[in-house]
Amino acid sequence: MKRLLPLLLLTLFVGSSLAFSSPQEEKTYRLILEVDGMTETKGDLLIAIYNKEESYPKQAFKYETAPVDSLIKHVTLILPEGQYVISLFHDANGNKKLDQGEYGIPLEKYGFSNNARGQMGLPAFKDAAFLLKSDSKQYITVH
Numbered sequence: 001m002k003r004l005l006p007l008l009l010l011t012l013f014v015g016s017s018l019a020f021s022s023p024q025e026e027k028t029y030r031l032i033l034e035v036d037g038m039t040e041t042k043g044d045l046l047i048a049i050y051n052k053e054e055s056y057p058k059q060a061f062k063y064e065t066a067p068v069d070s071l072i073k074h075v076t077l078i079l080p081e082g083q084y085v086i087s088l089f090h091d092a093n094g095n096k097k098l099d100q101g102e103y104g105i106p107l108e109k110y111g112f113s114n115n116a117r118g119q120m121g122l123p124a125f126k127d128a129a130f131l132l133k134s135d136s137k138q139y140i141t142v143h
Contacts, residue, residue, distance in 0.1 A: 026080040030135040033075040033086065037109060037142040043068050043092040045075065050085040053125040057087065068092075085128040086113035090142055109142035117143075 035045060044067055048060040055061070061084075066075045068090060089098050089110035099107040113130055116123035130138065 047088040111140040111142040
């Protein structure tokens with residue numbers, strides 16, 4: 001029994017230290033968005049970043065905001081390796097929502113990664129998705 005107790009304590013210590021150890025650091029990469037097509041330098045770009053097809057377009061993985069201070073805007077994002085879809089719009093009037101007209105047609109300029117366009121709605125996840133596995137750039141033209 002005397003020999004079993006130190007072994008049991010050692011096992012508990014090693015097991016508990018593994019349970020509380022920090023997960024391995026995720027690799028992160030720089031994604032530069034170059035957004036053009038804006039016609040005025042006011043308001044903000046509101047950016048939604050999706051990393052799962054199941055959550056697109058209901059719940060973004062991450063949201064970012066960048067002031068529109070030039071007609072071509074560069075935004076740098078730091079993201080872990082993975083597959084993403086970027087959706088953004090130019091909130092020119094600053095009301096934090098995509099203004100829509102009759103039949104839900106957007107009144108503010110918007111765009112998606114890969115410059116994907118939908119037929120009578122949002123583009124499919126697979127059309128706008130890209131794999132981030134190194135520092136890279138996405139060019140998005142808002143319409």
